[in-house]
Amino acid sequence: MASPKLVGLSGSLRNEATNTKLLREAARLFGDNDYTQLDINFPLYDADDEAEHGVPAAVQKAADQIAAADAVIISTPEYNKGPSGALKNALDWISRAEGSPWNGKPVAVMSAAAGRAGGERAQMILRGFMVPFRPRILQGPEIHLADSSNQFDENGHLTGEIYVKELTQLMKSLRDMI
Numbered sequence: 001m002a003s004p005k006l007v008g009l010s011g012s013l014r015n016e017a018t019n020t021k022l023l024r025e026a027a028r029l030f031g032d033n034d035y036t037q038l039d040i041n042f043p044l045y046d047a048d049d050e051a052e053h054g055v056p057a058a059v060q061k062a063a064d065q066i067a068a069a070d071a072v073i074i075s076t077p078e079y080n081k082g083p084s085g086a087l088k089n090a091l092d093w094i095s096r097a098e099g100s101p102w103n104g105k106p107v108a109v110m111s112a113a114a115g116r117a118g119g120e121r122a123q124m125i126l127r128g129f130m131v132p133f134r135p136r137i138l139q140g141p142e143i144h145l146a147d148s149s150n151q152f153d154e155n156g157h158l159t160g161e162i163y164v165k166e167l168t169q170l171m172k173s174l175r176d177m178i
Contacts, residue, residue, distance in 0.1 A: 004178055006033045007069040011076035011087030011122075013041055018112040018148035019075035021156050022167075026073050026110065028157075029164070030171040036069075038062045040090035055097050062090070063097030070178045071106040072135070078113040078122035083129070091129055102133035106177040108170055110143035112151075118144030138173050141166040 008023035020037070027035040042059055043049070066072055076083040094101065109126055111119025123144065130137060143166055145151055151160055158164050 003032045003034045004030075004070040004175070005068060006030060006035045007065050007072045008035065008037045009040065009072060009074045009087070009090065010037065011074070011084040011126075013086050017077070018145065018152070019077050021152050022075045022110060022112045022143070022145055022148070022158075023073055024156055025152075025158050026075075026108070026167055026171055029168045030175060036065055038065060038090075040086060042090055042093050045089055045092045045096075050096060055093070059093040060097045063094050063099060063101045066094065066101035066105065067099055069105070071108070071174050072102075073108045073110070073174070074126065075110045075112060076119060076122045076126050078111060078115065078117075078119035081121050083122045083126045087126070088129065091133075095133065100133070102130070102135045105135045106174055107135040107137045108174045109137060110145070110167070110170070112145035112148035114148060116146050118146035118148065120144045136177060138170065138177065140173075141169050143167055143170060 006027055010020040010023055012019045076087055109123055111123040113119035151158055153159050
């Protein structure tokens, strides 16, 4: 049997962002899988641009990757009490692509942020953003990685025992949902 296909969507565009590290760690803790990180460095959504040029190829590629995945993991930072603009823009663009890639798709949501709440508000808002797409979002355990820049070792592995335990449980639940 082939390894499950996991797609990761980081709400941060930085290569070494803690949300990107959290996704990589989630994929590692998931166990055997074929992991792909989406590139969401899309232009700002503009309906006039879409009408003139259509959906950008990079957006359709991301939508196709979601559709082909067995499950998706999303990690959002918290900027000004909400998800990043890059993440919201990506969700808006992907909603315009052909097909309904999110419909019925198992999705695990998490957050990493510098603050002590670990992006809890951003994650709650992100869950609301996902409702129109009709995925199957896991309800827990909730992963809110606080003080995120201090939670990874030099190999990119989580150092906090409680975070490792909860993320392992979330990934087991995602595997079971597949």
